[in-house]
Amino acid sequence: MAxxxxQRVIELISRxxxxxxxxxxxxxxxxxNxxxxxxxxxxxxxxxxxxDLPWHRVINRVGKIALPEGQGKLQRLLLEEExxxxxxxxxxxxxxxxQPENPPDTTPEADSIAHSILWPKEEDF
Known part of the structure; x- marks a missing residue:
């Protein structure tokens, strides 16, 4: 399990x-992080x-494609088509x-709750 x-990264990129x-x-x-x-x-x-992530919609911090030439050309083409x-x-x-309207809650409290749901202790069963 991721x-x-x-999990948050995958969810965000999918949106x-x-x-x-x-x-x-x-x-x-x-x-x-x-x-x-x-x-x-x-x-x-x-x-x-x-x-099935829209990988082509993720670029570097200055607005450039960070992939090597072949993949970079495909990424640019896909973005231009959009x-x-x-x-x-x-x-x-x-x-x-x-910018997501509702980004995941990354507070320590939310992390603790999510962690306990995703990885419960044996005594929780």
Missing amino acids: NLFT IPEGKVATYGSIASYAG RSGARQVARILHSSSEKH GVIFKNGRVDLEKYLW
Whole structure:
């Protein structure tokens, strides 16, 4: 079973609407780890197909595609098909950046409750 951060990342990415983008860092922050941008990239790499995630809607913090050329071209094409416009190789984050209306609750209390639900102790049975 995936850890709580991974579950939040998957849930957030699945909610990015067509024609919008999020950054690796913004997803990490909304999921409860402001320094977890690289983790978000790893989760995308390992979970996009399994969870049918819109992987192409996640870009770097300056509005650029961070993938190697072949995948990067596909990502740009998919975003352009959704109406996202690139200028000088960048997406205008002021215009296209998605911000969730109801981000996951990442307070310590919420983490504790979620942890107890996801990983109950033996005596809870």
